[in-house]
Amino acid sequence: MxxxxxxxxxxxxxxxxxxxxxxxxxxxxxxxxxxxxxxxxxxxxxxxxxxxxxxxxxxxxxxxxxxxxxxxxxxxxxLAIGSPPxxxxxxxxxxxxxxxxxxxxxxxxxxxxxxxxxxxxxxxxxxxxxxxxxxxxxxxxxAKHQDPGTTSRDNELLREGAEKMSWKVIPNIRNQLHCAGTNNCAFGCPTGAKxxxxxxxxxxxxxxxxxxxxxxxxxxxxxxxxxxxxxxxxxxxxxxxxxxxxxxxxxxxxxxxxxxxxxxxxxxxxxxxxSGRIGQNLSLHPNVKVLAVFDENVEGWKGVHQAYQVREFQEEGYLFAAVNIPPSILSMATPFYGRELDEIMRDYNRTVIAGMLLEDSVTGRVRVLPGGRPQAFYDLSDFDAHRLVRGTSLLCELLFSAGARRIVLPFEGMADLRGPDDVRKLFERPVHKPGIEVMTVHMMGTxxxxxxxxxxxxxxxxxxxxxxxxxxxxxxxxxxxxxxxxxxxxxxxxxxxxxxxxxxxxxxxxx
Ligand SMILES: Cc1cc2nc3c(=O)[nH]c(=O)nc-3n(C[C@H](O)[C@H](O)[C@H](O)COP(=O)(O)OP(=O)(O)OC[C@H]3O[C@@H](n4cnc5c(N)ncnc54)[C@H](O)[C@@H]3O)c2cc1C
Ligand code: SF4
Known part of the structure; x- marks a missing residue:
């Protein structure tokens, strides 16, 4: 080359x-x-x-x-070491x-x-x-809005759900020139549009x-x-x-x-x-995801991901978006195995993967290990753990209003939700912080x-x-x-x- x-x-x-x-x-x-x-x-x-x-x-x-x-x-x-990792x-x-x-x-x-x-x-x-x-x-x-016709059905469902709730939802601005909506952004854009x-x-x-x-x-x-x-x-x-x-x-x-x-x-x-603060002040925008299964064929991979952002709760520090993930990666990230994994992967084309970003209220740190490699440490606060649960409950309400029939949660040991009435179950038990599946791609502030x-x-x-x-x-x-x-x-x-x-x-x- x-x-x-x-x-x-x-x-x-x-x-x-x-x-x-x-x-x-x-x-x-x-x-x-x-x-x-x-x-x-x-x-x-x-x-x-x-x-x-x-x-x-x-x-x-x-x-x-x-x-x-x-x-x-x-x-x-x-991995940032802490509770939860x-x-x-x-x-x-x-x-x-x-x-x-x-x-x-x-x-x-x-x-x-x-x-x-x-x-x-x-x-x-x-x-x-x-x-x-x-x-x-x-x-x-x-940095522009997408060309028409490049968004995927999972994103349209997110938008429809937000609109049914009368929540503010906006089209994302992306750094792209005539993006074709191939949904490969996280693995290198094969068209050069990004x-x-x-x-x-x-x-x-x-x-x-x-x-x-x-x-x-x-x-x-x-x-x-x-x-x-x-x-x-x-x-x-x-x-x-x-x-x-x-x-x-x-x-x-x-x-x-x-x-x-x-x-x-x-x-x-x-x-x-x-200041003695090199490596301190690590913020992470903790992120949780839910899998929402619909009756219709969503085929979320046909179009750009995160075409919209739900901004209704931005002042509280929550953003919601739909993020399609390829089956090879999703299958490693679900909490299932055996028959349950088979079942959820068979529903792949009917699934909306939606995520929530949290503006965090505490910080972690980065240390240099012997040998020179960095290691991040971060403990989610109780306050932010509660906010992740509340934000997830709002996201689930949105997805049910869009027509979801089953939602898989990022909280270990919690049964899937089967309808809007189930959302209250999120608040029926104390938040078990180590059991929250959190990830991030936004490391800042060190x-x-x-x-x-x-x-x-x-x-x-x-x-x-x-x-x-x-x-x-x-x-x-x-x-x-x-x-x-x-x-x-x-x-x-x-x-x-x-x-x-x-x-x-x-x-x-x-x-
Ligand atoms: C999957 C993913 C999705 C994201 N989505 C978005 C999004 O949609 N919008 C958005 O705004 N942000 C997004 N982000 C975050 C955004 O991309 C980053 O915040 C941003 O790129 C960070 O910029 P940076 O210059 O700090 O570091 P980086 O862009 O990460 O660049 C750091 C570079 O330094 C190099 N480097 C590190 N150590 C050394 C060394 N010792 N010697 C030589 N080179 C070194 C690394 O290899 C790397 O290439 C995403 C991030 C990821 C990972
Ligand atoms: S990889 Fe992303 S930016 Fe590139 S064409 Fe596909 S959807 Fe558009």
Whole structure:
């Protein structure tokens, strides 16, 4: 497969190497690709190091489990330890998690930006100041409503149910250009319609002269006192083992390795924050799913997933959406085996898989284990466990009003619901927290930005307090969860951080 100029993979390495540049960006996802493109366009010499492989659109197929092995970190089997344990997924590829995400593209809610300004002292972050960054991102990622005729019946049932309840339901804005509704977003978009950074900001960065090295895992930052001067690491071989060594010396380093790996990188490199909060403040948007079986043939795989969002309870921190999952993955995620599993999988075409996202009220943390790998820890609060039950009860009411005849719950030991009168059963027993099946794809907040070096890891523009030459531009920056899908917020903040870095561009060039 031909590769773009300036994009290198492990095949290009024949020996250990030392490289130099103005700015080194670590990670090529929502934060890293944007910051790299903006800085390269601004005239700086940029190198991007990405641990994952380069997989162009032509490689993406509907073989879900093969794509998970290729594009997800640890084959998607990552877990935050706590009660209950929370499964989470991250992308590891050129383009990061944007290659496997659902494409929902939402601006940060105004109340959240106000909170960051008011409670965390983040400068220039209110809606009127962020507007031009959102606009720029939306232009480059083609954030738009779907073309007509591309939504699936499961999504229409969700919308119909919400409308019957007179609840607010809106069509999602997605980063897509004429999406055909093949429903493969989480396994790499095979048409290129989803405008992930793989097909937007990365080509733009390369066109402006940035160099991207795939298959390159950064082990630690190079430091001189409190100044970061580059990074070192190893090229990853096809068997996952470390190969050639590299060092990259840079005048400035931007960590965009995501909310789990950025704090781990800082920790491995001995970076200390005056706040002592590197890796703290982990928010997760805990997510639960129900399976709702209908009498009609739903065939939820025929059309884009999450075409709508139910926003009626957004102020309480709940969002609902329909998310079709391929049978190979669903069969591993149900609580059934034997005849019951056979029965539920036979109903696959009549099933709506609907999920709820919760804006969480507590935080966890990321620690570096001996050997350098990160581990997330998170305990769901009793309050949030109750909110998950209440949110699920509302979602079940919606699905029954849309015509569901059976709903499988994410609560261990609870019988399926067979009609709207059963919904009250959700409140008839105490919530058993360890028995809630929770997952997430939104990890945030582990190097929070803000105005106080004693409370925050980064300043309002991502510069790490107490250090020179070190910035962060990824989901780690969020001072709090945002209650909606985070990609566009990360991209807008990255655009803003890059602008701030470019203000020092001449000084950087001269250094
Ligand atoms: C399945 C799924 C569905 C999602 N759906 C949506 C959605 O619809 N809308 C939305 O807004 N958000 C969605 N998200 C979340 C969104 O994609 C992420 O929040 C966002 O991509 C995070 O951006 P980031 O830059 O922090 O990290 P990432 O995009 O994850 O990028 C980090 C990159 O850094 C690389 N890296 C890590 N450590 C190292 C290292 N040591 N050396 C070199 N490289 C390293 C990783 O390999 C990765 O490529 C979804 C996520 C997933 C997983
Ligand atoms: S549904 Fe649309 S965006 Fe998703 S994989 Fe298919 S064509 Fe791509």
């Amino acid at each position: 031909p590769r773009p100029e300036n994009l290198f993979t492990r095949d290009d390495w024949t020996a250990d190497r030392a490289l130099t540049c103005d700015v080194l960006v670590i990670g090529s996802g929502a934060g890293g690709a944007v910051v790299a493109a903006e800085l390269a366009e601004g005239g700086l010499e940029v190198i991007v190091l990405e641990e994952g492989g380069y997989h162009p659109t032509e490689e993406f197929t509907t073989h879900a489990t093969a794509m998970v092995r290729k594009l997800y970190r640890d084959g998607g089997a990552t 929370i499964a989470f997924q991250e992308g590891r590829a050129v383009g990061g998690s944007t290659v496997i995400n659902g494409g929902m593209s939402w601006r940060t809610p105004e109340r959240i930006l106000d909170r960051w300004w008011r409670e965390d002292g983040v400068d220039g972050v209110r809606a009127k100041e962020m507007g031009r960054y959102f606009e720029r991102v939306e232009k480059y990622i083609s 405008r992930s950074t793989l097909v937007t900001y990365i080509p733009r960065a390369l066109a402006f002269g940035a160099r991207l090295y795939a298959d390159c895992r950064v082990e630690r930052l190079l430091r001189e006192g409190t100044r970061s001067v580059g990074a070192e690491g190893r090229v990853i071989q096809p068997n996952g083992k470390p190969g050639h060594r590299f060092t990259v010396r840079a005048k400035l380093v931007v960590s965009s390795a995501g909310a789990i790996h950025t704090p781990a990188l800082l920790g491995r490199s001995g970076v200390k924050s005056p 190097c929070a930005m803000g105005g106080d070096p004693k409370r925050h890891v980064c300043d309002s523009y991502g510069k790490v307090y107490g250090h020179e030459g070190l910035y962060i531009s990824d989901a780690s920056l969020f001072p709090s969860p945002i209650g909606v899908n985070p990609m566009e917020t990360i991209m807008a903040l990255a655009t803003r951080n890059a602008e701030r870095i470019l203000d020092q561009g001449a000084a950087l060039k001269a250094a």
